[in-house]
Amino acid sequence: MKIKSNILCDFVRKASIEGTINTIDMEFTKNGLKSSVKSVDNLSATTTFLKAEAFENYEEMDKLFIKNTLTFINYLKSFKGDITLERINDSVLNIFNDEREVQVILCAESIFDNGLDKPFDNKAEISINLNKTDIAQAMKDISSYGEGRAIVELADKQLSFIIGDKTSDMFKNKIQTGVEGEARVIINNIIIKTLSTIDDDFTLWLKSDYPISITEETPLFQYSCIIAPIVENDKI
Incomplete structure (x- = not known):
């Protein structure tokens, strides 16, 4: 074929x-x-x-x-x-x-041992429709300055990607979404490679301290990726 x-x-x-x-x-x-x-x-x-x-x-x-x-x-x-x-x-x-x-x-x-026996359970409750242009600068900042991680935060209908903390330079990229709800997740930089494979439009699924999900549907593809959060006792 x-x-x-x-x-x-x-x-x-x-x-x-x-x-x-x-x-x-x-x-x-x-x-x-x-x-x-x-x-x-x-x-x-x-x-x-x-x-x-x-x-x-x-x-x-x-x-x-x-x-x-x-x-x-x-x-x-x-x-x-x-x-x-x-x-x-x-x-x-x-x-x-x-x-x-x-x-x-x-x-x-x-010897293949990393298959999924069943579809993963997406517990995220908030969905935000985005495109790659919306988050392009945030991904550049994570790649250049994020030291392997960033905060994704939804509050007051605004989605923020926050890189850095009180002890370093801080970058905050803000997107107005119109989506209600609150969520805060610390993610690792695997999100950069995940989003590099997206054609354009996608949906980001969030719930505080739970894995984030990224889903995409095009005329040919159906795609879903889940990324575990970084869980810390102290807020960064």
Whole structure:
């Protein structure tokens, strides 16, 4: 079956959070390609679905396991246009077009241990619709000055991303949302890589000191990522 290389690359980028989750499953179900995985440290998890319409001559296939997602992403980026996927045997996936061919050694199912047995329970109660432009500067500040973490806070219908504390320089990016409620969560910088895989519009789900969730739905993709909070006794 065929698919545009950039679309399959986007699937793997989302499922693995840009290669942060090293091993993912790829299940070719009746309706499309699915992955449900968690990070080995249990700090993040994703569910990713790509509709069958994204493929040409789509067909169901036994579940396969990619063992080095960052390398696999780079393989897919090296192709242009359509690629064909062919399962040679249980341990080899062939990816090719007229100009190039890559045979990928797969992870054995027996050693794949970071799959999700069931969908994660999103306990967040407040949903805020955003786009990447809204939070672009906040992500730059977290990357440059956040030392690996930031506060996400909703109060008075304003969403704030706060980087730094009383002992350092402080940055506060504010977004007027019109959304009622209050929430405060300390997050790690995995959110930067998560949001880098989003096309544009997404929904941020919040509840104080609970995992945050990021969900996205496009004509081809359904995506959800949950990120564990940093819990501290002292406020920063």
